[in-house]
Amino acid sequence: MPGLKEIQKAKNAYREVILAMPNVVGIGAGYKVVGNQKTEHLCIITLVKEKIPASELPPSGRVPPRINDILTDVVEVGELRALQDHQTRWRPSPAGVSIGHYQITAGTLGCIVRDRASGAALILSNNHVLANSNDANEGDPILQPGPADGGQNPQDALATLTRFIPIHFTDEQPPEPPTSCLTQIAIGIAQFFGLKKWLASLQAPQQPLTNLVDAAVARPMNENDLLDEVLEIGHVEGVLPPELGMNVRKSGRTTGLTTGTITVIDTTVTVGYVGSRLARFDNQFLTTPMSEGGDSGSLLVDDVARKAVGLLFAGSDKTTVFSPIQAVLDALEVML
Template identity: 55%
Template sequence: NNAQVGDPIIQPGGADGGSVNTDHIANLERFCPIDFGTETGSNCGIASTYANIGNAIASLLGSSHRVTVVQANPQAVNLVDAAVARPLNDGDVLDEILNIGAVSGTVEGTLGMQIRKSGRTTGYTTGMITTIEATVSVNYGPGQTATFQNQFVAGPMSQGGDSGSLIVDMNSPRAVGLLFAGSTDSTIFNPIQAVLDCLNVEI
């Protein structure tokens, strides 16, 4: 959510030694904001009053920190964690995935479906969908936990850095989903149609 349209995309990424000066290949075109279940402001007058008093005291003491009142929304849910970038030069990117090839079309994931992906950290791995229509909570850092509904869960076929990998049907070149989270026991990915709809793109 802190990104801005037009932000530079680098390849390799910063964690792999890439830099904006030498590896800038695209700019952020669109992304799907994540709802963490909080919003600025509150209908609670007491909370607002305490915040105002605290900020006044902080100002008198010379502190630049300020308190912002937020209210929780336990009903906040998400469907996708995704973004799309526009290459600076179309010739810098291929329409193929390493060890998988070109992807054509989509297919809805089903329980027991055999799947594959090629990712930055673990490379080419395979797995099987073990859960459909899952509701999961994903930690994005201190105070930032987001709930996602209608997700697919597969076995352990990814590690940190593999997020953004396209999940592809094992028996066809069709996309099933977009990997965005996981653990030592599982891999979680968004349904591909929800991703395409949110980003207004097609395969």
């Protein structure tokens, strides 16, 4: 079996030939992978933007299975670019970077979605990122980067607010209606005859307003200003429901790429917003801590299939809170 020095010598001898092939972005040495399993065989590795079946390539664009009797392998790595900060200006803009309504600080661009009716590309993030926690109007400018990161209107306007799901805050709870005479009589009868279940139903407190998502979408001024991938994660396609123990990752404006594990599902939580306002959310899920302020709006992706799982909107130093991505897509009538 050839040693590493022999492989490096052959790699260097054929480097320019391989690098001149279309779709190739690099060449190196490493272990050959077969069926997603690393083998013990060292080989020459060709790095390509996209792995294309050999039958679809011209003979001049095919990497031979062996070079000087040394095994080769082809690995897809995408288009390699110098990594910018998540808080700087990006054009085209990927997901995972700073964004925000022109009157807020900054949050995270979650991903690119499509309107179910028109097929138009839209930017997905939170209501409190794109719609200023309900205090915004359709057509308001959305900046990238967000205002806290130097974004200015109009020169950094990337999109305009299209629609959002209103957040119901607990301080907006409608007052309980006054008890009618008939209801008071019914309560008296129930008390007299000891009808506990009936009495409980008559005296039951009003259920608080609740929410399922903190979400909004914005329409880009120019679709060419968007890059349909998540920074440090890549292109995401398809969705998965959250499962206990699922290993996940996200890319956000503040903490960048972080990983975690889903710890709690089917959760009802009370979340604090600016101005000491509170809102209750049902059917959420929690992960190990993987975010800080400014990461709101990040898309959560599973580690294995790289499918979307949730949309980040809250957290603490002990946990991070997400809405299931399917609930977000359905509420906004968009698709991933």
